[in-house]
Amino acid sequence: MPSRLDDINEQRKKTLQRLRGLGINPYPNRYPQTHTTQQAIAQLEETEARETPQRGKETEPVSVAGRITAMRKMGKSSFLDVRDVSGKIQLLLQNSNFNKDQQELFKDLDIGDIIGVEGKLLRTRTGEPTIAVGEFTLLSKSLQPLPEKWHGLSDTDKRYRQRYVDLIANNEVKEVFKVRSRVIASIRQFLDKRGFIEVETPVLHSSAGGALAAPFVTHHNALDQDLYLRIATELHLKRLIVGGFDKVYEIGRVFRNEGISTTHSPEYTLLESYEAYADYTDVMEMQEQMIYHICKQVLGTAEIKYGNNTIDLKPPWQRITLRDAVKEYGGIDYVSYPTAAGLREKMRSLNMEADTNKNWAKLVDELLKTYVRPKLIQPTIVFDYPASMSPLAKNKPGKERVVERFQAVAGGLEIDNAYSELNDPIEQRERFQEQMKDRHGDEEEQWTIDEDYLTALEYGMPPTGGLGVGIDRLVMLLTNQQSIREVILFPQLREKP
């Protein structure tokens, strides 16, 4: 008797043969549904509300389709659970309602099969909304057994590699990706309403710019030219600002050839927006309004649970300068230690790790990441960064070494990053050159200065406020997920041998 996977497959294939022998097509082409499972339940409730609520009250027939996720056979009548994208509904199938062929077909139904049913809605004795099935049709025969009904599928490896099984077995996973979809729709709605234009810029770049991550390299055969998958959309979007699109945004995948972690994926979705004649204070307000709006629209509340914390996204968010934040949470005023050596020494005196290879900017970044960000649970705008950390950001008037830049942090996650865009072409060139000096060895050849971007700036870019939002991390925050893989449908995994 079958139990091993192979035997189960074998047995189901025999069932297929048998059905075909009976003249039943196990994979028909279409099925007209009148309702989703939840619409059917809603209709039942509506009928009950309109007429005198009465147990066993029947309604107009509905037809729904979905996957069988449970079967409770009780002799001449059986209860099945059927699940579609909206949820699940119970079916009641009574042998006495069916002719001989249908009784045979019913015997060959398995958990996992996809069926369409037609029947009237009623409530069972226990109050469960149920379709009393008059007719049913096999829509797709399943040859694989489903994971256990109670615990679902929990092996992360299998969940990520075979996400379709995860989605069948674990309903809460489906909810996460529904939220993700609504978040992105909500962002578009918010920006479109403010007069932003959505654009698409190239994914294949001849020079990987706009961030400092290592790029993926590919090759175009006809052009015989190496190309890089974009690591940011920034430099192209700002070209469009030069061209006169005053408010633009792009939601797109960017690719960074770096380590994978619970907050880093080699490909992830980035929203970047640019608004002419605005500075970073305007962007601060816009982004907190946007995230508040999204959260309210998608979740119905701006108070969310993340891990053990409750986070209130209602603006205005707390604001603190990077200098004050590092002083408060790290105990160091980095302005008093203007050299890498001096700052490193101070950090070590406080028992902090300070890599000898790191320059001053990277040490400050280390302080931010390790000592400040994890403490920032409520949404917080950390602003005014050292110029050396931010080669594309504009100086703060009157403060030589500070740029107008901020990052918003919530739940310890970096949600976005924004600045007043540097539009002085001469200074931008100097900053790029400064940046190039830091690069050595293998990395060096991957980096070139984007000359065309500098030329664009020479034509004149209006003062501009730019924003970059990590969509995956935002979705993590809104769905209370601790790993970025939980919000990416098909996360990158090592190929199995």
Place this chain on the structure above:
RNA sequence: GGGCCGCUAGCUCAAUUGGCAGAGCAGCUGACUCUUAAUCAGCAGGUUACAGGUUCGAUUCCUGUGCGGCUCACCA
């Protein structure tokens, strides 16, 4: 790439000091006309991730490999 942890039936998990590898769900046979983790009786299902080693004997101890998780590094 480093460190730690994990990998046992299709799924979720057991297995005492190193001593016959077990259960629930799923599957198969049967009973049952309001069940919902249905119930009841019975049956079947294993290269314990892989390759070595120690041992009379290894799921268990050791080494290596693979894959995954967490973490560190990298990611302005």
